[in-house]
Amino acid sequence: MGTKPTPRSIPVAPGSRTPRRSIHECGLFADCPDLVGTPFSYAREEEVYGEGEDAEFVYRVVEGAVRSHKILSDGRRQITGFHLAGNLFGFEQGDTHWHTAEALSDTRVLIFQRRQIERAATRSAEVACQLWGMATTSLRDAQNLMLLLGRxxxxxxxxxxxxxxxxxxxxxxxxxxxxxxxxxxxxxxxxxxxxxxxxxxxxxxxxxxxxxxxxxxxxxxxxxxxxxx
Amino acid sequence: MGTKPTPRSIPVAPGSRTPRRSIHECGLFADCPDLVGTPFSYAREEEVYGEGEDAEFVYRVVEGAVRSHKILSDGRRQITGFHLAGNLFGFEQGDTHWHTAEALSDTRVLIFQRRQIERAATRSAEVACQLWGMATTSLRDAQNLMLLLGRxxxxxxxxxxxxxxxxxxxxxxxxxxxxxxxxxxxxxxxxxxxxxxxxxxxxxxxxxxxxxxxxxxxxxxxxxxxxxx
DNA sequence: CGGACAGTTGACTATCCTCAAGTATGGTGG
DNA sequence: CCACCATACTTGAGGATAGTCAACTGTCCG
Missing domain, CATH: 1.10.10.10 (Winged helix-like DNA-binding domain superfamily/Winged helix DNA-binding domain)
Structure with a gap:
């Protein structure tokens, strides 16, 4: 939906597009100064990634908001979460996204390479534990939503x-x-x-x-x- | 519900109750020979843990089945998952269970101390990554269930x-x-x-x-x- | 001003829930 | 081994909540 500035070609080489901010602003984890995100923007209703695509990147919302959803062939849609400023999204089980993510409004994000984060996790137990904790928090939210949807x-x-x-x-x-x-x-x-x-x-x-x-x-x-x- | 053999007093000192099996059978992770579970049993409909309790242990189903649920004050209940043989359950965000877990039928489990697993995770990035992966898998399942419940x-x-x-x-x-x-x-x-x-x-x-x-x-x-x- | 789109409201419908009765099933005790 | 009871499950009738279809209103743009 909307214009598509091929989101996947830009973040890999972050040099020229936007000057890197300070580590404090762009880094994902305090103890990982090498884990730096690339600023990127999406317009209102623009797709960040689609279900079935390679899960190459992970995103942190800087400004704006993003929704993740799953959709059935007949159009029935379930939004599984809204991601606001500060939230991280895009982690998946396996190598492909099993959601679609779209910007609710004009949105600025930091993009991280998933591989890089995974490598950081295999090297640092602390990073891995932080990722584990984030996943567990998401799980709790999802289960609360299940109660809401079911009952x-x-x-x-x-x-x-x-x-x-x-x-x-x-x-x-x-x-x-x-x-x-x-x-x-x-x-x-x-x-x-x-x-x-x-x-x-x-x-x-x-x-x-x-x-x-x-x-x-x-x-x-x-x-x-x-x-x- | 049912008889309650104070599940929390036994697993801490696993020596006498049941002879330890081989590491292969009782261990949680292949590369953690020190992470050994204590066999324990629950009768049909017996509570494994309740919402609000200290999340002291983590469980792996050996035989039987367990359900996790959340419940509203007026009795409306949402089961968030069934745990069958081989499944791990009992991880939480924070120090208390935000679910109740009960045995569907007579069930044998291995009990692990959560602290011990967390310590293993902080020491070994590989363990932490495995835990992260399990949480992510649970999250995917939960989100699929959200689509089912909502749509x-x-x-x-x-x-x-x-x-x-x-x-x-x-x-x-x-x-x-x-x-x-x-x-x-x-x-x-x-x-x-x-x-x-x-x-x-x-x-x-x-x-x-x-x-x-x-x-x-x-x-x-x-x-x-x-x-x- | 007008068009496009988001949101609201109304009338009617359908799905699922509630309440109720009835039928299996499994365990216990005579 | 059978009778009996408790419990799980099934089925039916009627009702409520949320869905569908449709019209209308408001708001943001150009």
Whole structure:
């Protein structure tokens, strides 16, 4: 989707395109000064990688947001995660991506070569343990989402989602959703209409306020009450 | 549930209870001869560990089967995985279990001290990488289940489930389900009635045959056709 | 101003859930 | 060995939640 500046040809030779930042800014792990990422950008709705492609790179979001999804042949889509500033994504089991990743909005990332990270992991137990920890954290998130998808009502799903997003944006209770209703629906296993209706219900109940469709202010107490059943 | 032989007091001192097997049989990783598991047993429906408990041990199933689940205050339950012979379970992010694990049937396991495994990981990059790989594999499984829970119909869920179980039992197309309809329902985000009805439908369509409620023979072609949409 | 697209709302439908009754199955005790 | 009970499973009828289809509104662009 969108224009495709062949993302895979550029990051390998990072010299000219963008000057390297300080190690502190571009490095992946504190104790790996040689593990430096190359800055890169994606436009809104642009694909970062597609399911089935070689998993050559790993990405850290600097600014913007990315979604990962799986899709069925008839178009049904499940978003498995949103990656916000600071998040790492693109690790896979095996040599190919089993997800598609796309930028929600114009997004800046740092690109790392997967091989290089794997080599660092085989050399440094500390790096490997950090990677293990990140994978375990992702697993916990995935399992929480499984509970939500398998056992929660539409209201509970949307409320839990808003609380989650709020937390990831600093927990101020007010934020602009970086994703469309379709993205939310495909993350929560609902339809856009149900998401929209649920927003309206939550607004009626005073659990949130909308200013425009994206800007949300939460009444976190009431929202938590919806989730905590 | 059931009798509780205080699982946590025994594995620490593995000397007397059961004679240690060969390293090959009890070890967790080939290159860690010091990482030896203690054999232990759980009765049908017995809890291995509960949500919120200290995650002191890690388990490998030798014989039998274990389920991991998360549960809401009103009893809604989501099973996040079944662990069969050979599978490792009990790793967590942080120091406490965020699941409950229970034996489906009388089950023999090997118990490992989590601390010891973590220490091995910090010493050996190879061990850490293996742990990382296992976590990544679990993550992939979890994300596939998310797609199933979020976007698939009851028929597709049950069909996919049966294909998965068949694969884990060797792919012969005939096996005895080790879990109840309730367990299946709570894994697939359905009710027992829907699971039961779906079994009946699939049997009518010739996609499977039942001999007793647990013994299943698959018509894998037709079943795959149901899943592949 | 107008077009494209995102989002909302309404009416109707379908899938799955709930409640209820009935049928196997397996273990226990006489 | 059989009767009995508890439990697992199946089936049916009706209902609720979320989905589908469609129309409409708002917003961002040029």
């Amino acid at each position: 929660r009502s539409a209201q509970e799903r949307v409320a839990a989602f808003l609380i989650e997003v709020d937390g990831r944006f600093g927990g101020t209770g007010a934020f602009a959703l970086p994703m469309t209703r379709r993205d939310i629906a495909d993350y929560l296993g609902l339809t856009i209409e149900t998401v929209s209706r649920t927003f309206s219900q939550l607004e009626e109940n005073g659990a949130l306020r909308r200013s425009g469709s994206r800007q949300i202010t939460l009444h976190r107490g009431r929202l938590r009450h919806v989730v905590e059943n | 698939r119909s009851a028929q597709e869920r049950v069909a996919a489930f049966l294909i998965e179980v068949d694969g884990r039992f060797g792919g012969t197309g005939a096996f005895a389900l080790p879990m109840t309809r309730r367990d299946i329902a709570d894994y697939l985000g359905l009710t027992i009635e829907t699971v039961s009805r779906t079994f009946s439908q699939l049997e009518e369509n010739g996609a499977l045959r039942r001999s007793g409620s647990r013994q299943i023979t698959l018509h894998r072609g037709r079943l795959r056709h149901v899943v592949e949409n």
